[in-house]
Amino acid sequence: MPIPVNKNYTNPVGKSIPRIDGRGIVTGQTQYAFDVRFPNMLVGKMLRSPHAHARILSIDTSKAEQLPGVRAIITAKDTDNIKFGSNEFFFPHTVDQMALESEKVRYIGDEIGAVAALDEETAQEALKLIDVQYEILPAVFDVEEAMKPDAPQIHDALNNIAVILPVNFGNPDRTIKEADYVREDVFYCPAAHHTAMEPHVCVARWETSSDQITLWASTQAPFKCREALAKTLKKNLNDVRVIKMAVGGGFGGKLEMLPMDFAACLLSKKAGGLPVKICLNREEEFSYTRRKHGMIYKIKSGVKKDGTLVAMTGEVIADGGAYCSYGPTVLAAAIMRIFMVYKIQHFRVSGYRVYTNTPISGAMRGFGGVQSGFAIESHMDMLAEGIDMDPIEFRLKNITSPNMTTVNKMIISSNGLKECIEKASGAADWKTKRGKQKHVCRGIGIGIAADVMGSKMYKSHESAGSIVKVEEDGSVYLFTGAADTGQGSNTALSQIACQELGVSFSRIKCTSGDTEITPFDTGSFASRVTFISGNATILAARDAKRQILEIVAHQHSLNVEDLDIQAESVRHLKSHSSFMSFDKALDLCYSFNYGKQIIGRGSYNPKTTPIDFRTGEGNVSGSYSFEAQIAEVEVNKETGEVKILKIWDAHDIGKAINPQSVEGQIEGSLAMGIGYTFLENLQFKKGRVANPNFANYRLPRAMGTAPVESILIETNDPQGPFGAKGMGEASLIPTSAAIANAIYDAVGIRLKELPFTPDKIIKALKEKDTSQK
Amino acid sequence: MNRQTTLTINRKKYVVDLQGHETLLEVLRDHLGLTGTKSSCDDAECGACTVHINGHAMLSCITLARDVAGEEITTIEGLAQGDDLHPIQQTFLDHGAVQCGFCIPGMIMSSKALLDKNSKPSQEEMEYALDGNICRCAGYLKMFNAIREAGKIMGARPQANSEKETS
Helix, strand or coil: CCCCCCHHHCCCCCCCCCCCCHHHHHHCCCCEHHHCCCCCCEEEEEEECCCCCEEEEEEECHHHHHCCCEEEEEEHHHCCCCEECCCCCCCHHHCCEECCCCCEECCCCCEEEEEEECCHHHHHHHHHHCEEEEEECCCCCCHHHHCCCCCCCCCCCHHHEEEEEEEEECCHHHHHHHCCEEEEEEEEECCCCCCCCCCCEEEEEEECCCCEEEEEECCCCHHHHHHHHHHHHCCCHHHEEEEECECCCCCCCCCCCCHHHHHHHHHHHHCCCCCEEEECCHHHHHHHCCECCEEEEEEEEEECCCCCEEEEEEEEEEEEECCCCCHHHHHHHHHHCHHHHECCCCEEEEEEEEECCCCCECCCCCCCHHHHHHHHHHHHHHHHHHCCCCHHHHHHHHECCCCEECCCCCEECCCCHHHHHHHHHHHHCHHHHCCCCHHHCEEEEEEEEEECCCCCCECCECCEEEEEEECCCCCEEEEECCCCCCCCHHHHHHHHHHHHHCCCHHHEEEEECECCCCCCECCCCCCCHHHHHHHHHHHHHHHHHHHHHHHHHHHCCCCHHHEEEECCEEEECCCCEEEEEHHHHHHHHCCCCCCCCEEEEEEECCCCCCCECCCCECCCCCCCEEEEEEEEEEECCCCCCEEEEEEEEEEECCCCCCHHHHHHHHHHHHHHHHHHHHCCCCCEECCEECCCCCCCCCCCCCCCCCCEEEEEECCCCCCCHHHCCCCCCHHHCCHHHHHHHHHHHHHCCCCCECCCCHHHHHHHHHHHHHHHC | CCEEEEEEECCEEEEEEECCCCEHHHHHHHHCCCCCCCCCCCCCCCCCCEEEECCEEEEHHHCEHHHHCCCEEECHHHCCECCECCHHHHHHHHCCCCCCCCCHHHHHHHHHHHHHHCCCCCHHHHHHHHCCCCCCCCCCHHHHHHHHHHHHHHHHCCCCCCCCCCC
16 A cells, blocks of 8 residues: 655645654653653762862762662772863863863862662762762852963863964954054853753663663764763773654753763663663753853954954953863854854954863854854944944945855855845835834844854764665655754755655654664754755665666666656656656565665765864855844833844745744744843852752743744755755844844943843943933 | 552543652653653743643642642643644644744643633733743744634634633
């Protein structure tokens, strides 16, 4: 029996097909790592440092070992003391974290051991019974204090600076003298937290008889997690299986193996192979995972009267916390993103990634772009004002264009930035509104951005693999290493596979992110999956199609080059006629004479050039996506509250594989940008997270949700799968600046420190009144 | 100390041994394997654990299981009728309101409590009804569309899929 075909989705690319795995989610059947449970499963808990900076003198676990119900305890003595990190290819010296620290602890929460017990209460009790003797060391929490010569030394790094990035092109000191207007600004961006709704959680089982390790994980990068586990556990890659379950959000916070993943595996081994589950509670999640870098962003630029941006210099200081994680490349991205957006030739910005005794800063959606977007795009508006030019006109004068090479050798092919600005400003009615609604405290502001798709951070490559397998009844499997963490990549990649194979979407099932059964993929980050995993999927589907067509061609003595499969049938390209149905072609493949299994494979690694981090030169991505955002706000001068009336977001995404899903990414990304603009601020008190709960770390909620109009710009990228580019992160990069610029337009105050809380707005309004008197 | 307690969940009777301190969330997930109901804060802040008690949206993380013995408990697993999704489940899916999905069971239960009383909610009523449920992925807009659409379907056939409310 041929499987029923849903005609609506015969050509699935470009259609808003509901999530392929959505039924499980809305019925509660989908299994997250949070839901995984096995018989005899033990509860694991991490032993963490209560001190921000201390030397470990001794750890005595003997009392805890005696507690009934305790099944395993591990400390650094049980490990090989192998360090792990996330920028090991570009910055080998920043591989600085031990799965369990043995000599020193560097922040409150640093992991030094772990316990597995029959239940949570016993595990907690055992932690209390472990006697750790510390020599408490002076600690430093403020990033500028940490850079002083007499500051406590956290690692072996001069002035606690893990990495200095000198990005330098042209001669900014000379050319800035040619400018008609020069200004310098300093912007402050706080730490923030990803707050995925599913906390970090894992279940590990180490089958001691076969020495096979399995981790059921909530991860954005199962293959990166496997690599770090294999390295720190001294195992081969095929000894470790990481199974990505449904993931309850990541946003960059679930890109890395954490010590808890390592500990769960080792505890399972020590407990004789019993499965061990470690699940963080919300307070632990806020305090001991990863966070967004707080940044101080100082920039000075010069412009000519005609609006030409001539030079920029500056300094970016990133609060890295206790270890490096993805920090060095986050900092690089925070500095170098400007080259994708503006045609600047003379540029020198130095970046400092600094250790402090606070939780570890790592990757978070936007990857340095949110902080730089706020600084650069606010600064650009102030430059435009300085020469009395409209901010949009100023931007149009300076933005990058299609088919150009930037000063740092980024190769931009398709580029819809100009169209994004024009479409967004048209939809927002910019000309009618800008500067003309001050009497009602309303204003309108713009921010623009660009993003990469991939970054080759996994051992220098950005490989993705796909397998498309066609069964004898014509049903199709897609195996992809890409990690769907909720963004809908299983659906989009399945659409791509079906479109290329020429069959209906109803034929396909997708299995993703299992290191034992799916091909390799570096993971879900850098807005890379649609572009890179999508290209791998096209290649796999094309390979499968070729295998089918070769049999058809052989059987009917035709030239295979003259055949294609489109919309469920094999077509003869020269006569434009339908030759046979897809089902009949499959019958032939699996017939007496042929018996040919159809297994197509694809592997894709974009053509780029490596970044030289001594200068900032290199083409990091196979293509670039662009974005313009306009916010309209109303400021309440009495309360300091800001209401967003509407946001218009025009996004060059190459081609929308699934328009509804693209809109969902824009709306969700924007919500996170709005949260960082007004609410989010991860605060520390002597190194301890001071607001580790949803009552005190506030997030956007349903009340007052801003209306969003998404405008999709399809530039049909020559490298992209069906012309598509990556997206998902760019939409929150310009948000804070678009809002800041709109607030300035409304009431004339310039906010340079996030988040824009009512007290800051009231204070700025008072200062403005005072200065005018 | 343990006491046998009968809970009525999704119109089925479950007999569980309770010490008395267990939350409904713990009993659903850990004792009965009904893991559709999620937990994200365990602190009555996020709404991921929302279930219905007699048709009212309640947080199962702060509800003692023994206190709801004899009440009608409905979880996300109880909404679909066989293969037919409840209109809210279907419209959440069709309108792209679902991303990672971890908040979705709670979000759908809060939405259903609203629509069971009022199938044509205003924007403000929808925002108020969902304000206790945090979504970090999707930003709520598509959920509002889904609720409006589900309201139309439910308004057209008021008896279908609706729990009987007890007052």
